[in-house]
Amino acid sequence: MSVTDVGNEARKGWMGLLARAPSARLAACLEAVGAMPGFDWLRVPEVGGVMVRGRMGGTGAPFNLGEMTVTRCALRLESGEVGHAYVQGRDKAHAERAALVDALMQGDRAGELRAAVLAPLQAAEAETRRARAARAATTKVDFFTMVRGEA
Amino acid sequence: MRDDVLSGGFAEAPVEAARAFRVALEAMARPGTIHTVSGAAAPAPVSVAASVLLLTLCDRETPLYLAPGHDGAAVRDWVAFHIGAPLAGPGEAMFALGGWDALKPLDAYRIGTPDYPDRSVTLIAELPDLEAAGARLTGPGIREAAFLSLPEIDAFRANRALFPLGWDCFLAAGDRIAALPRTTIVEAL
Amino acid sequence: MYVAVKGGERAIDAAHEWLAEERRGDRAVAELGLDQIREQMSLAVNRVMAEGSLYDPDLAALAIKQARGDLIEAIFLIRAYRTTLPRIGHSHPVDTGAMRCDRRISATFKDAPGGQVLGPTFDYTHRLLDFKLAADGALPEAPVGAPAEAPMPRITEFLNRDGLIQDELAGDETPPDMTRQPMEYPANRALRLQALTRGDEGFVLGMAYSTQRGYGRNHPFVGELRIGAVEVEMEVPELGFDICIGELVLTECETVNQFAGSKTEPPQFTRGYGLVFGQTERKAISMALVDRALRWQELGEDNLGAPAQDEEFVLAHADNIQASGFLEHIKLPHYVDFQSELELVRRMRAAAGDEMREAAE
Numbered sequence A: 001m002s003v004t005d006v007g008n009e010a011r012k013g014w015m016g017l018l019a020r021a022p023s024a025r026l027a028a029c030l031e032a033v034g035a036m037p038g039f040d041w042l043r044v045p046e047v048g049g050v051m052v053r054g055r056m057g058g059t060g061a062p063f064n065l066g067e068m069t070v071t072r073c074a075l076r077l078e079s080g081e082v083g084h085a086y087v088q089g090r091d092k093a094h095a096e097r098a099a100l101v102d103a104l105m106q107g108d109r110a111g112e113l114r115a116a117v118l119a120p121l122q123a124a125e126a127e128t129r130r131a132r133a134a135r136a137a138t139t140k141v142d143f144f145t146m147v148r149g150e151a
Numbered sequence B: 001m002r003d004d005v006l007s008g009g010f011a012e013a014p015v016e017a018a019r020a021f022r023v024a025l026e027a028m029a030r031p032g033t034i035h036t037v038s039g040a041a042a043p044a045p046v047s048v049a050a051s052v053l054l055l056t057l058c059d060r061e062t063p064l065y066l067a068p069g070h071d072g073a074a075v076r077d078w079v080a081f082h083i084g085a086p087l088a089g090p091g092e093a094m095f096a097l098g099g100w101d102a103l104k105p106l107d108a109y110r111i112g113t114p115d116y117p118d119r120s121v122t123l124i125a126e127l128p129d130l131e132a133a134g135a136r137l138t139g140p141g142i143r144e145a146a147f148l149s150l151p152e153i154d155a156f157r158a159n160r161a162l163f164p165l166g167w168d169c170f171l172a173a174g175d176r177i178a179a180l181p182r183t184t185i186v187e188a189l
Numbered sequence C: 001m002y003v004a005v006k007g008g009e010r011a012i013d014a015a016h017e018w019l020a021e022e023r024r025g026d027r028a029v030a031e032l033g034l035d036q037i038r039e040q041m042s043l044a045v046n047r048v049m050a051e052g053s054l055y056d057p058d059l060a061a062l063a064i065k066q067a068r069g070d071l072i073e074a075i076f077l078i079r080a081y082r083t084t085l086p087r088i089g090h091s092h093p094v095d096t097g098a099m100r101c102d103r104r105i106s107a108t109f110k111d112a113p114g115g116q117v118l119g120p121t122f123d124y125t126h127r128l129l130d131f132k133l134a135a136d137g138a139l140p141e142a143p144v145g146a147p148a149e150a151p152m153p154r155i156t157e158f159l160n161r162d163g164l165i166q167d168e169l170a171g172d173e174t175p176p177d178m179t180r181q182p183m184e185y186p187a188n189r190a191l192r193l194q195a196l197t198r199g200d201e202g203f204v205l206g207m208a209y210s211t212q213r214g215y216g217r218n219h220p221f222v223g224e225l226r227i228g229a230v231e232v233e234m235e236v237p238e239l240g241f242d243i244c245i246g247e248l249v250l251t252e253c254e255t256v257n258q259f260a261g262s263k264t265e266p267p268q269f270t271r272g273y274g275l276v277f278g279q280t281e282r283k284a285i286s287m288a289l290v291d292r293a294l295r296w297q298e299l300g301e302d303n304l305g306a307p308a309q310d311e312e313f314v315l316a317h318a319d320n321i322q323a324s325g326f327l328e329h330i331k332l333p334h335y336v337d338f339q340s341e342l343e344l345v346r347r348m349r350a351a352a353g354d355e356m357r358e359a360a361e
Helices: A008-020 A023-033 A092-104 A110-138 B013-029 B048-057 B073-082 B154-161 C009-024 C034-040 C042-052 C057-066 C071-082 C155-161 C189-197 C201-212 C281-294 C311-317 C320-331 C335-360
Strands: A039-055 A062-077 A082-088 B064-066 B095-099 B122-126 B135-138 B146-148 B168-173 B176-180 B185-187 C087-090 C100-105 C220-236 C241-257 C270-277
Touching: A008 A082, A008 A092, A008 A110, A008 C220, A008 C241, A023 A092, A023 A110, A039 A092, A039 C220, A039 C241, A062 A092, A062 C087, A062 C189, A062 C241, A062 C270, A082 A092, A082 C220, A092 A110, A110 C100, B013 B048, B013 B168, B013 B176, B048 B073, B048 B095, B048 B122, B048 B168, B048 B176, B064 B073, B154 B185, C034 C042, C034 C057, C042 C057, C042 C071, C042 C201, C042 C270, C057 C071, C071 C320, C087 C220, C155 C220, C155 C241, C189 C270, C189 C281, C189 C311, C201 C281, C220 C281, C241 C281, C270 C281, C281 C311
Parallel strands: A039 C087, A082 C241, B064 B095, B095 B122, B122 B168
Antiparallel strands: A039 A062, A062 A082, B135 B146, B135 B185, B168 B176, C100 C220, C220 C241, C241 C270
């Protein structure tokens, strides 16, 4: 059950989704899944700062923009899978749930978790983004020419 | 990264790191005193004492040099997961870990500058044993004299001569630590 | 004579308790929740995050509540909290080109691909007080349209294609971090941008305004201003690959500045750059103007002696926490210092009196 079997790309996808998900929504999805397996901590949830970098002119050399709060943890399920989480904010329960899902996605229950947790989170995120983009779209300016000056 | 290097950190980092820091402080403030620590285990050959010191003193902003014998995939991965310290050569390191002879040559390390004497290395030397006998120690933090089983005398005397520049040194053996700051005067008995 | 005194603990405790009561205000009025501050005072939250240099809307809301709305005090609280956080790492530079824009405008190209998207802006409001807000008015839903699918390329890319704008060379060197090493002058551009993005909005605005009024004029246009969400990615050593750890709202401003050329550079457009946490466009535009003014040396321009060209002056005074710390400390007890001044003045007066008497005799 090594990490490489899962496919790093897929794992990258769900770890990002879990990090961006609102904590309450993730908790509600996991509630529906039912009892969680036991686990040992490899790294208890820890709140820290990550220095966010930008690029000069958007594309140039990097510079330090400022920090963001991040909570991380790592755990090992009784069945051996190791789950990691790096989650924006200071919510330790959010990090724990994200690491649990990460670990469970590497085992037999991946299908169940995908349907009960990842799919609804994905749909909710897409809807939130669509709703903002739809509002932005109505504020796009339509220019029309009134008079064309000919000198 | 291998899963087995993910264990061996503090179970309750804030409390254990605070306790260990107090011990490290005490050891450095009272050169020659020997203290016992517990709670961490890096992959072999790193001792419990050195593991505790690394977890307590190092972070991702303290370049760490792993001397031959201590430098290996398992130790590197353990450092990456639990500490995040960037690995560096002896010339850039703020901490250096290894057996006494493996840490040499000692003039390769940073000893600070007259403006910033603190920009120097702290050595963590792994010894087979540590006991309160051997070299005679005097100086700040020592009431009259202390005795410690040092791996050698000359290097510490030469370091003392550089004061206020120079390196500081933790000595680790199993779960025991002692320390010698650059201020301690070392004499053979 | 030196007399050490101690005391005031009781007075200080009482002051803190009264402060807490005053913070709460009239208890007959409902207490503010952090979620209310976060959602309804979001631009104040953004300013506290930007100048506190820590992106965490809930913490910024708490700081604003605790500081009774004094934003500089709130920024101070955030800065103090920030120092307690272990540094977990640094992100990859964010890709603002991939921003999901709420707003994106250009003052230079009307027909830019992706269009002019106004977003939730104050720009075209009439600045008339809306008394409906005082009366708990019902809010109509904002209209929705079909979300744009097309990407929004950078405006400066068009100019860059023709070589008309000075290139921004990508690099991957580790930028200096003023939160880790003390500032040293001359600073490079990376350090200047870090200092400006967390600098006081009023100060940076004033500096930028001074360049527009002629003190180091550099003829800026807002090439592009965009506000929106970007994902933050970082490398995680235990995984061996990069993951997204969250999402930030940023404001980015790129100015295009007329440039007649110098001994080292051909005539072309040059850039000023602003990037700030949150929806903070006044700050981002100001930052871009000041960034451009501070680049006089690398572009081979003349030093006109303008305040905004003086790197040490700008960077050393941009930080409102440093400034207010030093400024406000003079109201704290200086009894001993003042006692010695008092004695000095008395001695000088006595000496001057003696001299005058001697002269008169």
